[in-house]
Amino acid sequence: MSDDDKDAVDTVYAGKRPRVDDFVFDRQVAAVFPDMIARSVPGYALVAALSGIIAARHAKPGCNIYDLGCSTGAALLSAHARIDDATVQFIGVDNAPPMLEKCRANLDGVIAPAQLKLTHADVRDARIENAGAVILNFTLQFIAPGDRLGLLRRIHAGMNTGGALIIAEKVKFDSPTEARLQQTLHEDFKTANGYSDLEIAQKRAALEHVLVPDTAPAHLARLKRAGFAQASQWFQAFNFCAFLAQR
Numbered sequence: 001m002s003d004d005d006k007d008a009v010d011t012v013y014a015g016k017r018p019r020v021d022d023f024v025f026d027r028q029v030a031a032v033f034p035d036m037i038a039r040s041v042p043g044y045a046l047v048a049a050l051s052g053i054i055a056a057r058h059a060k061p062g063c064n065i066y067d068l069g070c071s072t073g074a075a076l077l078s079a080h081a082r083i084d085d086a087t088v089q090f091i092g093v094d095n096a097p098p099m100l101e102k103c104r105a106n107l108d109g110v111i112a113p114a115q116l117k118l119t120h121a122d123v124r125d126a127r128i129e130n131a132g133a134v135i136l137n138f139t140l141q142f143i144a145p146g147d148r149l150g151l152l153r154r155i156h157a158g159m160n161t162g163g164a165l166i167i168a169e170k171v172k173f174d175s176p177t178e179a180r181l182q183q184t185l186h187e188d189f190k191t192a193n194g195y196s197d198l199e200i201a202q203k204r205a206a207l208e209h210v211l212v213p214d215t216a217p218a219h220l221a222r223l224k225r226a227g228f229a230q231a232s233q234w235f236q237a238f239n240f241c242a243f244l245a246q247r
């Protein structure tokens with residue numbers, strides 16, 4: 001991250017828009033991403049930090065640690081900080097060039113070039129092999145629902161026995177009462193972090209067709225269907241959850 005961007009405040013949806021287009025991870029979003037995600041996703045920093053701890057517990061010498069939808073590299077940095085082994089490879093994949101550029105700027109000089117591979121690709125096309133841990137945080141929700149099981153099966157197939165898949169997601173709820181409550185609390189979180197009602201409403205409209213959440217039980221059931229020996233939930237803050245599946 002350059003010094004310019006470190007403190008860049010997210011005002012992407014602050015101005016009234018005549019029409020709100022679907023959300024994209026473009027240059028404008030990449031420039032303010034750390035601020036946007038910290039103020040929008042309750043527990044984001046904790047999830048990134050704990051993902052690194054979980055990845056480290058599952059890393060074996062010579063294995064690959066993947067961050068699929070790596071954005072600016074927070075989870076990769078966290079994993080690297082806890083894995084003191086020069087034979088481990090850190091592989092980040094993202095299909096948005098501006099996000100990957102930020103990621104490279106953040107990781108260069110921290111992770112040795114020989115241990116780091118950043119790939120511009122759709123996670124559905126990424127080659128996954130010899131994986132000790134795969135981090136898929138806040139990214140499966142952007143994949144077409146019909147492609148999600150296939151992606152998880154490919155991750156499972158590329159994972160070493162004893163390896164871990166870490167998934168964090170926005171979730172939905174079967175109960176309308178709980179759905180309303182959690183959405184209200186999430187909006188309260190955004191208000192507390194300085195977003196206006198207009199910003200919250202325009203961002204919601206931008207994400208409506210782009211971010212398609214599943215329920216937590218649907219995540220757990222699909223992880224089992226994908227072949228994982230065990231799957232559990234280890235985090236929730238309002239309508240955001242994280243899961244751990246082991247092969």
Ligand code: GEK
Pocket residue numbers: 025037048068069070071072073074075093094095096099121122123124136137138139142143
């Ligand atoms: C974090 N894990 O900071 N293929 C590759 N990348 C994708 C795809 C896809 N099909 N779809 C979306 N992305 C990160 C996640 S954001 C989450 C952060 C959010 C990428 C997209 O370009 C973006 O960088 C990331 O997934 C999702 O924990 O903003 O809500």
